Amino acid sequence: MTEKNATTPEAGISVPAEVYDRLAGAAAGAGLSLRAYLGRLAQSLPTPAPRAEPAERTRAVRHEWNGYDPSEEEQAELDVELDRRLARAGTRDLLAAGPAPASAASGPPG
Structure with missing residues (x-):
């Protein structure tokens, strides 16, 4: 993981092209950048304790x-x-x- 600054860590992930295309399409459909869409998706997923x-x-x-x-x-x-x-x-x-x-x-x- 690399850090953009002290408060915003960033990471690169590798996914198959089909996965990327599907996520990018979903993000565009929601009117969001892929970064914003993945951030929203991550926030919506329950962690192990709440599950x-x-x-x-x-x-x-x-x-x-x-x-x-x-x-x-x-x-x-x-x-x-x-x-x-x-x-x-x-x-x-x-x-x-x-x-x-x-x-x-x-x-x-x-």
Whole structure:
């Protein structure tokens, strides 16, 4: 990291051209420079602690409601299984298409 001055550190990052083009397009669409857009994006991302707080509240409510409280090891195994199922289902295409209609979302899990 190089420093422009004592209060404004700057860093260069390398990303694939497709990523750069997408970010630059999003910035232009928002009427911002890429620097301003990335700064706004960075400020909007929660750090690990704020991300953990809702997860912990959800875990506590779930445990109180039905007694389910997987260990960290069980949670890691469940995460691997979820990733496997999402990959099998072609999730990238599904996520890009947006939420499923209510009638499609009510089917049995895969």
